[in-house]
Amino acid sequence: MTTSKTEISDRELMRFYDGDLDDERTEEIERWLDEGALDDEALDKLAGLDLVGDLLAEAVDGDERADDVVDAVMAKLDAAGEDADAEDDEAANEDVDAELVPLKKLQTPANDNAPRIYMLAAVAAAAAAGLYIWGNQGQDVEPPPHAYVPPTTMTAEPTASPAAPAPPPTAVGLADDEDEGVEIAAVDFGTHRGSVFYVGDASAGRTAVVWINDAGEP
Amino acid sequence: MKIATIVFALMATTVASPTLAADPAPAVPLTDESAASATAEVIILHGTNSGEGIDPKIGDLPQLKEPPFSSYDSYKLLERGDEKLEDAKTAEKKLPNDGKLELTLRGVEPGKKGKRYAFEAAIKDAKGKDLLPSVKWTTKQGEYVFLAGPKYKKGILVIGIRVSK
Numbered sequence: 001m002t003t004s005k006t007e008i009s010d011r012e013l014m015r016f017y018d019g020d021l022d023d024e025r026t027e028e029i030e031r032w033l034d035e036g037a038l039d040d041e042a043l044d045k046l047a048g049l050d051l052v053g054d055l056l057a058e059a060v061d062g063d064e065r066a067d068d069v070v071d072a073v074m075a076k077l078d079a080a081g082e083d084a085d086a087e088d089d090e091a092a093n094e095d096v097d098a099e100l101v102p103l104k105k106l107q108t109p110a111n112d113n114a115p116r117i118y119m120l121a122a123v124a125a126a127a128a129a130g131l132y133i134w135g136n137q138g139q140d141v142e143p144p145p146h147a148y149v150p151p152t153t154m155t156a157e158p159t160a161s162p163a164a165p166a167p168p169p170t171a172v173g174l175a176d177d178e179d180e181g182v183e184i185a186a187v188d189f190g191t192h193r194g195s196v197f198y199v200g201d202a203s204a205g206r207t208a209v210v211w212i213n214d215a216g217e218p
Numbered sequence: 219m220k221i222a223t224i225v226f227a228l229m230a231t232t233v234a235s236p237t238l239a240a241d242p243a244p245a246v247p248l249t250d251e252s253a254a255s256a257t258a259e260v261i262i263l264h265g266t267n268s269g270e271g272i273d274p275k276i277g278d279l280p281q282l283k284e285p286p287f288s289s290y291d292s293y294k295l296l297e298r299g300d301e302k303l304e305d306a307k308t309a310e311k312k313l314p315n316d317g318k319l320e321l322t323l324r325g326v327e328p329g330k331k332g333k334r335y336a337f338e339a340a341i342k343d344a345k346g347k348d349l350l351p352s353v354k355w356t357t358k359q360g361e362y363v364f365l366a367g368p369k370y371k372k373g374i375l376v377i378g379i380r381v382s383k
Contacts (some may be wrong), residue, residue, distance in 0.1 A: 181358060181361045182355060182358075182361050184353065184363075185354040185355055186354045187350075187354075188350075190350070192350070194350070195286070197286050207281045207361065207364065208364070209281075209287070209363075209365075209366060210353050210363070210364070211366045212349060212368065215367040215374070
């Protein structure tokens with residue numbers, strides 16, 4: 001038997017989980033849940049949110065900066081305009097020939113949905129780790145002293161083989177300290193060995209040198 | 219706490235999401251669109267131990283007398299030229315050893331003491347193989363970055379790159 005189930009947008013799902021939907025819509029979605037009428041993807045996402053909710057709550061609960069993140073996301077979503085709302089409403093109000101799905105599916109995902117749950121869990125774990133680091137950034141930790149003594153050298157060993165994949169690209173951010181002049185952000189020497197030097201001092205201007213140690217014969 | 223909002227915001231940055239990925243949380247602008255171009259001066263030096271000293275055409279570069287440059291006692295200017303760079307477009311320059319320098323402007327940002335520029339460069343050998351797959355740096359106008367080491371005629375090539383204007 002071919003059936004279709006009620007779909008719900010990510011935005012509505014997010015607001016439902018956070019209790020931000022109006023009462024009428026909330027009751028409607030809860031009814032769909034009771035009747036097992038939500039589509040599998042939405043069920044997976046809700047199950048994932050259940051799975052990670054406690055984890056994230058431990059990391060960010062009570063931290064006002066988390067509220068800033070929420071506000072920024074919501075502001076961006078709100079700015080998306082009426083088009084997105086209209087799409088959500090349209091999707092939410094689609095007539096469905098619903099198939100009853102046991103509610104236990106929400107609590108125990110079927111095996112064929114496991115990868116998506118694992119993906120959510122992995123994302124959540126990464127998010128929690130990131131939030132943990134983020135949460136600790138505000139602590140008063142004395143940065144290690146780093147007196148500049150020119151020239152300084154950083155040596156890199158070659159990668160395993162020419163076929164080895166290059167390391168993931170490092171984002172090139174502009175240096176925070178504008179007095180530093182030249183800053184080497186990332187170097188990939190590939191299969192070669194090389195060094196990075198900083199020559200000169202801050203007052204006279206500092207020069208960066210990327211030196212390939214074994215460039216081979218021409 | 220709006221857990222779902224945070225989770226979805228984070229997912230939008232790591233997992234393709236039809237709703238949020240196309241409209242993620244506000245990002246910090248990296249590039250000043252009005253100034254996403256630069257002219258880079260590229261100098262190519264030949265470092266040897268020929269005893270000839272430093273070519274006066276190179277100009278005032280006292281760094282050439284300091285380590286690691288001092289491992290060669292002579293530097294001769296082979297080439298000096300400007301490369302007009304547009305944001306994210308890679309300029310290519312042939313090197314004297316038939317290798318190739320690839321230079322890309324990755325961003326420009328106004329700073330307290332003038333603009334700061336983000337670059338990425340790569341060097342390939344004469345056969346097109348990666349000699350230096352990637353180096354990324356940020357700098358302000360007038361300050362050199364040197365890429366050194368490609369072998370050339372009993373010495374090495376030293377490539378100096380700086381924003382000239």
